[in-house]
Amino acid sequence: MVDYRTVKSVAVLEVNNPPVNALSYNVRQGLQDGIERANKDKEIKSIIIIGKGRTYPAGADISEFSKPHKGPNLIEVGLGIESSRKPVISAIHGTCLGGGLEIALFSHYRIALESAKVGFPEVALGLLPGAHGTQRLPRVAGMAFAMEIITSGRHVSAREALQHGILDKLVKGNLLSESLDFAASLPFSVPHNRRLRNVPAKGAENADRIFEVALNKVKQKQNGFIAPINCLKAVKAALLPYEEGAKIERELFMELLTSGQAKAQQYVFFAERAATRWYVSNEKNQKKCSAVPVKTTGVIGAGTMGSGIVVTLLRAGLPVILVEQDSQNLERGVNMIKGILQGSVNLKRMTSQQMNKCLQQLTPAQSLDSLHNVDLVIEAVFENLKLKEEIFGKLDEICKQQTILCSNTSTLDIDKIARATKRPDKVIGTHFFAPAFVMPLLENVYGTKTSGETIATVMNLGKTIRKIPVLVKTCHGFVANRMLARYQTEASFLLEEGCLPHEYDQVMEEFGFPMGAFKVGDLSGLDIGYRIRQELAKANGYTVTTDTRYIQGERFSSLADKLYELGRLGRKTGKGWYKYDRPGAKEAFVDPDVTDIILKHCKDAGIIRRKISTQEIVERSMYSSINEGFRCLEDGVASKPEDIDVIWLHGFGFPRYRGGPMYYASTIGLAEVYDRICYYHKTFPESSYWVPSDLLRKLATSGRNIPMSDWSTAATVNKSRL
Numbered sequence: 090m091v092d093y094r095t096v097k098s099v100a101v102l103e104v105n106n107p108p109v110n111a112l113s114y115n116v117r118q119g120l121q122d123g124i125e126r127a128n129k130d131k132e133i134k135s136i137i138i139i140g141k142g143r144t145y146p147a148g149a150d151i152s153e154f155s156k157p158h159k160g161p162n163l164i165e166v167g168l169g170i171e172s173s174r175k176p177v178i179s180a181i182h183g184t185c186l187g188g189g190l191e192i193a194l195f196s197h198y199r200i201a202l203e204s205a206k207v208g209f210p211e212v213a214l215g216l217l218p219g220a221h222g223t224q225r226l227p228r229v230a231g232m233a234f235a236m237e238i239i240t241s242g243r244h245v246s247a248r249e250a251l252q253h254g255i256l257d258k259l260v261k262g263n264l265l266s267e268s269l270d271f272a273a274s275l276p277f278s279v280p281h282n283r284r285l286r287n288v289p290a291k292g293a294e295n296a297d298r299i300f301e302v303a304l305n306k307v308k309q310k311q312n313g314f315i316a317p318i319n320c321l322k323a324v325k326a327a328l329l330p331y332e333e334g335a336k337i338e339r340e341l342f343m344e345l346l347t348s349g350q351a352k353a354q355q356y357v358f359f360a361e362r363a364a365t366r367w368y369v370s371n372e373k374n375q376k377k378c379s380a381v382p383v384k385t386t387g388v389i390g391a392g393t394m395g396s397g398i399v400v401t402l403l404r405a406g407l408p409v410i411l412v413e414q415d416s417q418n419l420e421r422g423v424n425m426i427k428g429i430l431q432g433s434v435n436l437k438r439m440t441s442q443q444m445n446k447c448l449q450q451l452t453p454a455q456s457l458d459s460l461h462n463v464d465l466v467i468e469a470v471f472e473n474l475k476l477k478e479e480i481f482g483k484l485d486e487i488c489k490q491q492t493i494l495c496s497n498t499s500t501l502d503i504d505k506i507a508r509a510t511k512r513p514d515k516v517i518g519t520h521f522f523a524p525a526f527v528m529p530l531l532e533n534v535y536g537t538k539t540s541g542e543t544i545a546t547v548m549n550l551g552k553t554i555r556k557i558p559v560l561v562k563t564c565h566g567f568v569a570n571r572m573l574a575r576y577q578t579e580a581s582f583l584l585e586e587g588c589l590p591h592e593y594d595q596v597m598e599e600f601g602f603p604m605g606a607f608k609v610g611d612l613s614g615l616d617i618g619y620r621i622r623q624e625l626a627k628a629n630g631y632t633v634t635t636d637t638r639y640i641q642g643e644r645f646s647s648l649a650d651k652l653y654e655l656g657r658l659g660r661k662t663g664k665g666w667y668k669y670d671r672p673g674a675k676e677a678f679v680d681p682d683v684t685d686i687i688l689k690h691c692k693d694a695g696i697i698r699r700k701i702s703t704q705e706i707v708e709r710s711m712y713s714s715i716n717e718g719f720r721c722l723e724d725g726v727a728s729k730p731e732d733i734d735v736i737w738l739h740g741f742g743f744p745r746y747r748g749g750p751m752y753y754a755s756t757i758g759l760a761e762v763y764d765r766i767c768y769y770h771k772t773f774p775e776s777s778y779w780v781p782s783d784l785l786r787k788l789a790t791s792g793r794n795i796p797m798s799d800w801s802t803a804a805t806v807n808k809s810r811l
C-alpha cells in the first residue's frame with residue numbers, strides 16, 4: 090500500500106490505496122516502515138511522500154473508526170516523520186484532507202500542485218483533527234485561520250493555503266519531478282523551525298477574543314453539534330507547550346470518538362454515498378444502465394418551484410427554455426430568477442459575469458412547442474393530476490422521441506402521468522424541495538415502466554446540478570411526503586391535545602430540526618396544505634370543512650384549515666401559526682389570537698387539554714414517521730434505510746448528528762420503538778398509521794439486533810428466517 094523506491098539520493102514513498110489513498114492500517118504501517126528504512130540507508134538524503142492516482146491521502150480510513158484499532162496509529166506515524174533526521178517533503182495533489190493534512194504537517198516541507206486542495210473535514214464526521222492537526226495548524230496559519238478551517242471543514246485552495254503558510258511552494262506540471270528538484274535544493278539536516286512542535290502558535294495575543302468570537306459563531310451556525318466546540322477547545326490548547334496541548338487534543342478527540350454524534354455523522358458519510366447507488370431489478374440498476382447526455386433542458390411553470398429549478402439548472406451550466414403560457418407570470422418568473430441570481434452575486438457566491446452567462450442561457454417562451462428539441466423537460470406546474478396529464482400528453486406529441494419527461498410532482502402517481510404518453514419508459518418524477526435552488530435533495534421517482542436509462546439519466550442529472558439524488562418508487566407522497574404527513578398530522582393533534590405551536594416547535598428545534606413544524610408551515614404557506622387536502626378530498630369523493638373531525642373513520646384536525654380561512658397563510662400574510670411584524674418578515678412571535686383559536690377549537694370539539702411532555706412530542710412526531718419509513722421499506726418504495734435517512738437529512742433538515750430517522754430508531758433500539766408504537770396504536774386507535782409496520786414487528790421481535798444493512802432483505806423474507 091506504500092511503494093518504496095529511490096530516485097538518486099531520494100526515497101519516494103508512494104501511497105497506493107485507491108480510490109482516495111485513505112490512511113488505512115497498511116498505509117500507516119507502510120509509511121512508518123518507509124521512513125525508518127530511508128533513515129537507515131546511508132545513500133538517502135531526503136524523503137518524499139506522494140499519493141498515487143487521483144490524490145494525496147484524503148484522510149484516515151473512516152470505516153476503521155468503528156473497528157478495533159490495529160497497527161501504528163496516525164500520531165505514531167506522524168511523530169516518526171517529524172523526528173526523521175532526513176528532510177521529509179509531502180508532495181500534494183488532489184485533496185489532502187484530515188489525517189492526510191496531518192501527515193503533511195508532520196513533514197518538514199509541503200509542496201503542491203496549484204489545483205490541490207487541503208482541509209480538515211473531521212468536524213463533519215463528528216471528530217476533530219486528532220493526530221495533532223489542531224496543534225500544528227495554528228503554528229503555521231495562526232489561531233484565527235485554524236479555528237475557521239477546523240470548525241467549518243472547508244476545503245482550502247492551494248493558493249490560499251500558500252498565503253497562510255500551510256504550503257511552502259506551488260508547482261505546475263509533474264509533481265514528482267518538481268519535488269525531486271525541491272529536495273535537491275534542501276540542506277541535508279532538518280532546520281529546528283521545520284519541526285512544527287518547535288514553533289509557537291501564531292496569534293496568541295488575541296487568542297481569547299478569537300476563541301469567543303468563534304465559539305459564538307459555532308453555537309449559532311452548528312447548534313447542537315459537539316464536535317465544533319471540542320475543535321475550538323483543542324485549537325486553543327495550542328497555546329500551551331506542545332505536549333500539553335497534544336494531551337488535551339487527545340482527550341477531546343476520545344470524547345468525540347466515543348460519542349453517539351460521531352457514529353451518526355460517520356454513518357451519514359457512507360449513507361450519502363450509498364444513496365447514489367441505485368438498484369431496481371437485475372436489469373435496472375446503476376451498474377447495468379448508462380445515462381444519456383443532457384445538453385439542453387426545458388422547465389414548464391414559472392412559479393416559485395419552476396423558477397428555483399431553472400436557477401439550479403442554469404447554475405450548473407445547462408441552457409433552459411422556460412415555458413409559461415401567461416405572459417405576466419412568465420415575466421414574474423424571469424424576474425424571480427434574476428433576483429435569485431443577483432442574491433448569489435450579492436453574497437459573493439457568483440460573479441456578475443457568471444450571472445450574466447447564466448441569464449444568456451435562459452430562453453423564456455409561452456408555447457410548449459419551443460420544447461420540441463430539448464433533451465429533458467421538467468414540468469413544475471400546480472399539483473393537479475388532470476393538468477399534468479394534459480401537459481404530458483402534449484409534450485409527448487411535441488418533443489423529439491428521445492426527450493425525457495420529468496414531473497416535479499410532490500405526491501402524484503408517476504404511472505398515471507406516464508399513461509398520458511406513448512413513452513412511459515421516458516417518464517419519471519424529479520421531486521425538488523423548496524426552495525429548489527437551496528435544498529440539496531432531489532427525490533427521483535420511478536414508475537412501473539420507467540427505463541433504467543431514464544433513471545440513470547436523472548440520477549446523473551442530480552449530481553450535475555449538485556443535488557443529492559435519491560431514487561424511490563412511485564406511490565402517493567413517495568417517501569418524503571408520505572413520512573412527513575405523519576409527522577405533520579401528529580403535530581396538529583398535539584396542538585389539539587395540549588401544546589401550543591411555539592411549545593411544539595421549541596421541543597423539535599431542541600431535538601435538532603432547524604425549525605419546528607409550525608414555523609415550517611408558515612414559511613411554506615398554509616394555502617399549500619389546504620389545497621392538497623382539498624384536492625385529496627375531491628379525488629377521493631369526500632368533503633373537508635372546518636368542522637370535520639373524522640375522514641372515513643380517521644381522526645382529522647381542521648385547525649390548519651381554520652387558520653387558512655381566516656386569511657392566516659403564514660409569513661407571506663404576516664400571520665399564520667405565529668405573527669410577524671409585516672408580511673414576508675422572518676422573525677416569528679407568539680400570537681395570543683392563535684392561542685384563542687386553538688382553545689376555542691378544542692372547546693367546540695369537546696377536547697380536554699392536558700400537559701404534554703417533551704418525550705411524548707418527540708416520540709409521536711418521530712415514531713409515527715419511522716413506522717411509515719418501515720412501511721416504505723416493506724412496500725419497496727424505499728430500497729434501503731440509508732435512502733430514507735438521506736431524504737430527511739437533505740429534504741427536511743433532520744439533525745445530522747442523529748443520523749436520520751431510521752438510524753435514530755436503531756440507536757433507540759427497535760424493540761423499544763416498536764413497544765411505544767404499539768402503545769400509541771392502543772391509545773389512538775382512530776389513527777390507523779399507528780398500526781405497527783409488519784417489517785418493524787419482525788425486526789423488533791426477532792430476539793436479536795439485526796443491522797440496518799439487513800433491514801431491506803428482512804422485508805422480503807419470512808419471519809421464520811429472522
Ligand SMILES: CC(C)(COP(=O)(O)OP(=O)(O)OC[C@H]1O[C@@H](n2cnc3c(N)ncnc32)[C@H](O)[C@@H]1OP(=O)(O)O)[C@@H](O)C(=O)NCCC(=O)NCCSC(=O)/C=C/CCCCCCCCCCCCC(=O)O
Nearest residue numbers: 111147148149150151152162163186187188210219220362
Ligand atoms: C473529496 C473526497 C476525498 C473525494 O470525493 P469524490 O471524488 O466525490 O469521491 P467519493 O465518492 O466521496 O469517494 C470515493 C470512495 O472513497 C470512499 N472514501 C472517501 N474518503 C474516504 C475515507 N476517508 N475513508 C474511507 N473511505 C473513503 C467513499 O466512501 C467512496 O467509496 P464508494 O465508492 O462509495 O464505495 C471525498 O471522498 C471525501 O470528502 N472524503 C472524506 C474525507 C475526509 O473526511 N477525511 C478525513 C477523514 S477523518 C481523519 O482523517 C481523521 C484523522 C484523525 C485521526 C486521529 C488519530 C488519532 C490516533 C489516536 C487514537 C487512536 C485510538 C487508540 C485507542 C485508544 O487509545 O484507546
